[in-house]
Amino acid sequence: MxxxxxxxxxxxxxxxxxxxxxxxxxxxxxxxxxxxxxxxxxxxxxxxxxxxxxxxxxxxxxxxxxxxxxxxxxxxxxAACCDDPHQFNPQITALLTATLDMDERRLSCVLSHAAEELGFEATVMNIVYPFLYRVGVLWQTGSLNPAQEHLASHLLRQKLLAAVDALPITEHDEAPRWVLFLPEGELHELALLFMNYLLRVRGFRVLYLGQNLPVCELAKVCKHYQPQHIATVLTTVPERDQLPQFLAKLAHLCVDTDFVLYGPLVHQLDLTLPPRFRRLERMTDFIRFVEQLTTVSSAAPA
Structure with a gap:
């Protein structure tokens, strides 16, 4: 308790x-x-x-x-008053109570109804992210057990995968290319999955490599896929004192690629980034950055 x-x-x-x-x-x-x-x-x-x-x-x-x-x-x-997806806080509290009660059906219904009315991106930004913040507080206070946290995380993962699967495949060979990955030992995937959706819905080509990738594989990926950008989310890996060496290794493996870093570990005030590395504090910053790239790409001559 x-x-x-x-x-x-x-x-x-x-x-x-x-x-x-x-x-x-x-x-x-x-x-x-x-x-x-x-x-x-x-x-x-x-x-x-x-x-x-x-x-x-x-x-x-x-x-x-x-x-x-x-x-x-x-x-x-x-339950009767949570049907309006434009009222964000009732949806967030409905998700919290459904998680505490381990009510998967209610969790899924609240998310699906909001996505139908608001759109998937707005649902994640306005409902899912505040919900995850509150889940974090519950976890820290010991009031959310592993089963409850896994229920919420895996349901959100399913929703993100389904949203990506519903998108048309980008057929423009000249569309900018991204690689998305999590390093070996890093399993916190939700933010990376949402980045995958945000990029694909805007017409970028994405190679999604997911969790637990040995970074030495990136050299082969860059050689064959030739991405303009690589994005990763660093939550628990690497150790804080090993982060500069980790970033230096990424820079060495992919010498012609720009990196986008997101997650708690990259916000150390004394962290100096290698050239071509950018860190983003919030998901709104990532969206803004991607929108800028979209504008540049669409303005470029064919």
Whole structure:
């Protein structure tokens, strides 16, 4: 069972701590335990209830009414109000509660409905990324077990693969070429899969090599495929103190190719990048960069 501080609940629900305290005192929305030093602590059921209460209040329902609902009534009301994909936070909280309840059908339905109405790219940017941030908070507080995290990750992976599979294959031989890979030992693939989608939907040619690739293979890939860009996401690999050597090796293996780096490991302030390397902090930065390349490519003479 997870244990949350009031600041954890604030991060996960988007409801300010002082509002949570007021809801407790006036309406009995939550009944936290207290430590020996009188600090509030909350459990998994408190989190679920607060997420549901927050969803209904964001849709304009009065807290006095919402607080009076039983748990079953609360869940039914949330399910009924999460059908509008343009209301992002209800979709995010619906995904969170479905993950905690291990409800695969509900997870899939929320994502599919939003993608139909908003488009796949907007769904990932506005719903999936905030959802994954909150999943990370749950993981850090010990309130998400491996099975729940794997359920969400693998379902998102399926959605990304299906979205890519539905795209037409780029038939223009002159379209800029990209290689996407994760280095040996790196398994966090969701961001790379989304990059794959973003590039393909804009007409780039992509060679997707996926997880766990020995970087020595890149020399052969560059020789035969001749990409203009190589992108990778560095989350846990390599070790931080080995990153400069790793980047130097990439530069040596692919001397005529530009690299795009993404992920937590590349944001070290004292990290000096080799020539032709670019690091991007957010996925919006990657989209902006790709859009610039699209403009340049379409403006080039045939």
């Amino acid at each position: 997870g244990q949350f501080s009031i600041k954890d609940l604030e991060s996960l629900s988007g409801i300010k701590a002082h509002t949570i305290r007021m809801w407790e005192q006036r309406y009995g929305v939550l009944r936290p335990e207290r430590t020996a030093t009188n600090i509030r602590t909350y459990c998994d059921s408190d989190l679920r209830r607060l997420l549901n209460v927050a969803t209904l209040c964001e849709r304009g329902q009065r807290i006095s009414h919402v607080a009076s609902l039983s748990e079953q009534e609360l869940c039914r009301a949330v």
